[in-house]
Amino acid sequence: MSTPTNEQWxxxxxxxxxxxxLKLNDVWHYRDLLILLVRRDFVSFYKxxxxxxxxxxxxxxxxxxxxTFVFGNLANISADNLDKPLFYMAGIxxxxxxxxxxxxxxxxxxxxxxxxxxxxxxxxxxPLSIVVSNLIRFAVQMxxxxxxxxxxxxxxxxxxxxxxxxxxPFLLVLMAMLGLALGMxxxxxxxxxxxxxxxxxxxxxxxxxxxxxIYPLSAVKAKYPKYxxxxxxxxxxxxxxxxxxxxxxxxxxxxLSLGITTLITVGILLAGIIIFNRVERTFIDTV
Amino acid sequence: xxxxxxxxxxxxxxxxxxIGTGTLSRDLERYWARVRGKEDPFLKIGExxxxxxxxxxxxxxxxxxxxxxxxxxxxxxxxxxxGAGKSTLLKILSRVTAPTTGSVKLKGRIAxxxxxxxxxHPELSGRENIFLNGAILGMRKAEIKRKFDEIVDFSGVERYxxxxxxxxxxxxxxxxxxxxAAHLESEILIVDEVxxxxxxxxxxxxxxxxxxxxxxxxxxxxxx
Numbered sequence: 395m396s397t398p399t400n401e402q403w404x405x406x407x408x409x410x411x412x413x414x415x416l417k418l419n420d421v422w423h424y425r426d427l428l429i430l431l432v433r434r435d436f437v438s439f440y441k442x443x444x445x446x447x448x449x450x451x452x453x454x455x456x457x458x459x460x461x462t463f464v465f466g467n468l469a470n471i472s473a474d475n476l477d478k479p480l481f482y483m484a485g486i487x488x489x490x491x492x493x494x495x496x497x498x499x500x501x502x503x504x505x506x507x508x509x510x511x512x513x514x515x516x517x518x519x520x521p522l523s524i525v526v527s528n529l530i531r532f533a534v535q536m537x538x539x540x541x542x543x544x545x546x547x548x549x550x551x552x553x554x555x556x557x558x559x560x561x562x563p564f565l566l567v568l569m570a571m572l573g574l575a576l577g578m579x580x581x582x583x584x585x586x587x588x589x590x591x592x593x594x595x596x597x598x599x600x601x602x603x604x605x606x607x608i609y610p611l612s613a614v615k616a617k618y619p620k621y622x623x624x625x626x627x628x629x630x631x632x633x634x635x636x637x638x639x640x641x642x643x644x645x646x647x648x649x650l651s652l653g654i655t656t657l658i659t660v661g662i663l664l665a666g667i668i669i670f671n672r673v674e675r676t677f678i679d680t681v
Numbered sequence: 682x683x684x685x686x687x688x689x690x691x692x693x694x695x696x697x698x699x700i701g702t703g704t705l706s707r708d709l710e711r712y713w714a715r716v717r718g719k720e721d722p723f724l725k726i727g728e729x730x731x732x733x734x735x736x737x738x739x740x741x742x743x744x745x746x747x748x749x750x751x752x753x754x755x756x757x758x759x760x761x762x763x764g765a766g767k768s769t770l771l772k773i774l775s776r777v778t779a780p781t782t783g784s785v786k787l788k789g790r791i792a793x794x795x796x797x798x799x800x801x802h803p804e805l806s807g808r809e810n811i812f813l814n815g816a817i818l819g820m821r822k823a824e825i826k827r828k829f830d831e832i833v834d835f836s837g838v839e840r841y842x843x844x845x846x847x848x849x850x851x852x853x854x855x856x857x858x859x860x861x862a863a864h865l866e867s868e869i870l871i872v873d874e875v876x877x878x879x880x881x882x883x884x885x886x887x888x889x890x891x892x893x894x895x896x897x898x899x900x901x902x903x904x905x
Contacts, residue, residue: 403687407776407785427816434802434813441804512799513817514776514791586708675779678772679695 411675416667420516427515431523436530450534454490458483465608474610474644477551480542484638485607487539491532492569492630493598498524499577500594503585503677510678517674518667521578525570532566543641554643561640561652565633572629572659575666582666582673586680605630610638611646629655629662683788685869686751686774690783693744693769743769746783753868771795771873789868792818796873798858803847807838807857810846814861828864835886836860856883863890 440446458479465471466478473481499521503510506520547553584590605628606614615622625631632651639645743766751757759767772778774785775793800817801810811832815825825832833839836856838849846854 403786403788405776405785405787405791407773407780407787409780409782409784411779424816424819426820426822427813430813430816430822434805434809437809438802438804509800509817511772511777512796513793515817515819678778 435527472613495573500580558640575663578666691747792865792867793871807842
């Protein structure tokens with residue numbers, strides 16, 4: 395080994411790190427770990443279940459049936475003139491991905507305290523692996539949604555997939571980023587204040603009602619023109635509306651609203667990474 | 682010889698008792714002190730760490746103004762009573778937690794073994810866990826692949842390599858876990874009482890593996 399001069403240190407550990415050091419290089423170096431963690435999640439999910447991946451299907455199917463019955467028929471909430479099961483399934487599929495990313499990343503620190511307490515690796519890897527793992531589940535649910543769509547269009551439903559379908563990858567990234575960001579912020583705060591883990595379970599439910607999952611934005615605008623902005627500025631709303639518009643041909647969104655959502659998402663994500671990295675340094679002392 | 686670890690004025694404070702009630706007001710107070718450019722009000726009152734005596738404050742300094750250098754090729758043991766701060770020091774060196782004050786400078790790649798088999802998933806086979814654990818320790822996939830046979834050979838559990846590790850005996854588990862860590866290409870090895878497990882033959886093998894080219898830190902506890 396050559397003799398390095400005293401100035402060349404590879405790593406310096408100090409009490410505080412720079413706020414804007416996002417450690418993304420470090421994350422890149424550990425990319426293989428990310429893939430292996432995703433594999434681990436996938437493989438261990440199947441173990442000791444009989445139905446295995448079928449569970450991915452069962453949940454959206456039953457939710458759609460219940461929603462169609464309760465919100466569609468019993469409460470008679472508008473479905474933008476679409477077939478109700480299709481309308482709900484589109485909302486549920488997209489919402490589930492976001493909600494899963496959010497709830498799972500929100501427990502990262504507490505759930506992995508044992509691992510984080512013993513070995514160093516960029517902690518960001520874990521939330522990232524959750525987002526990627528959830529993609530598998532989302533892909534299965536998307537297949538189900540597409541099959542339902544094909545079924546309905548054969549039976550003469552007014553389904554109009556259009557050019558906005560191309561927005562889909564972008565919408566997916568937005569959902570992942572938003573779920574990841576909010577989850578990381580909550581997970582960072584729960585290391586000290588466990589209250590938030592209670593908030594998240596019902597908060598996510600309430601947030602669903604503030605998003606256009608079981609009703610279209612057009613219905614809110616027609617009925618509560620004064621308060622529609624509340625739903626409109628919810629960053630998830632334009633994503634789901636654009637998702638529905640692309641696949642089914644009905645939905646209320648503008649490029650401006652999608653642009654605002656993107657800005658909000660990127661902002662929250664930056665804040666999330668900064669908070670996460672700050673807490674990561676010493677959370678093991680308080681968790 | 683070149684210095685590979687330089688520890689300067691390293692201190693670490695821990696809070697005693699329950700963390701929870703009053704943390705928000707405490708955090709606000711600390712934040713306010715920082716904004717005014719004052720010293721952290723809760724760190725001032727910390728006192729010397731003596732676990733046997735009841736203290737006045739609920740902040741304790743596990744490490745206080747530690748300074749030392751470790752040269753390349755040194756093997757250093759850290760000895761101390763329970764609660765003296767041995768593991769705290771190793772935790773800071775392996776980047777699990779950050780120091781309260783002071784700094785540590787390191788040269789080269791660090792492998793730290795605070796616990797064997799961290800991140801092992803009980804449902805996965807030995808083979809899968811070698812890859813997972815190797816990646817957690819910072820190895821690239823290609824690197825693990827290259828060394829795979831060597832790792833299995835070193836661990837001596839070849840026969841069980843496709844069996845889920847939950848079926849392993851604790852000795853086999855440790856053998857496999859240590860084998861992964863031992864093949865990490867690092868200049869600095871940090872070990873915390875992990876060799877207490879494993880039979881005499883394996884312990885000897887591990888110590889042999891550590892000797893060449895490593896700067897290692899080994900706290901000894903009890904009989905190893």
